[in-house]
Each structure stands twice: as structure tokens, then as C-alpha cells.
Amino acid sequence: MNEEKETILLQGEDGTGIECEFGDRFVLDDENYVILIPYRDGLRDEDGILLMQTMKDDEDPDTEYLVALSDPEEINRVFSGYIQQKARAQHADGTCFEQSLKKAVQKD
Structure with missing residues (x-):
């Protein structure tokens, strides 16, 4: 199965760009965050x-x-909060967060 990934091109102030895959969106302490996975050489x-x-x-x-x-x-506070949110959600619905995280960072 060829699954389309949602990507975004980040443009730096110096004009350089980096393509990123959308990882997740979450709220922590009433602030909104996204996790992006960068691509290097495709x-x-x-x-x-x-x-x-x-x-x-x-x-x-x-x-x-x-x-x-x-x-x-x-960065540590926000990422730790994200991990805690995901762990609670995964535990609540009976899935294994560790397996999901490992799968998320595996090569396509």
C-alpha cells in the first residue's frame, strides 16, 4: 500500500527550505504545537x-x-508533555504506545 504523507516546505529567513512530513498536532498548556519529521536528500x-x-x-x-x-x-517540557499525553491515550484505548512510537520512526 502506497500511503501518501502530508508534507510541508519550511522556508528559512535566508531562503533555504526543508521538506518535512507532518507527524502530529497537539495542545499543551493551552498552546498549540506540531511535530515535523525532516527529509534530507529525499x-x-x-x-x-x-x-x-x-x-x-x-x-x-x-x-x-x-x-x-x-x-x-x-523543548524538553513540551516533548515530555507530548509523550505523557500519548502514553495516557494509548493506555486508555488498550494499544501499546512504545510499539506505535517505534513504528512511527521506522523507515518507509
Whole structure:
């Protein structure tokens, strides 16, 4: 089965771009975040993910933009919160979070 992946092209201020696969969207402490999996040379980068906060445009509330998290303490807090949310949800519905996480980071 050839499953289409939702991708996004992130454009840096310097004009460089990086293609990313959409991983997940979640809310933590009333803030919205997304997890993106970058591609390098057309292949998933198995060693990294991007954790970004989504923000609404003040002038156009239908438009969102992404802000990269740069503070290591904030990154750890947000990612730990995400893992806890997923573990609780997986436990509640009887699936194994560890297996799901392992499957999510495996090569396509």
C-alpha cells in the first residue's frame, strides 16, 4: 500500500527550505504545537524531529504560522508533555504506545 504523507516546505529567513512530513498536532498548556519529521536528500531524517509552536496571525485568524522552539528547557517540557499525553491515550484505548512510537520512526 502506497500511503501518501502530508508534507510541508519550511522556508528559512535566508531562503533555504526543508521538506518535512507532518507527524502530529497537539495542545499543551493551552498552546498549540506540531511535530515535523525532516527529509534530507529525499529520505526521512531518522535522527531528528522538529517541534514547533503554531501561532495565529493577528490580522487573519484563519492563517497559522510556525515558530521553532529554541530553548532546550522548553523543548524538553513540551516533548515530555507530548509523550505523557500519548502514553495516557494509548493506555486508555488498550494499544501499546512504545510499539506505535517505534513504528512511527521506522523507515518507509
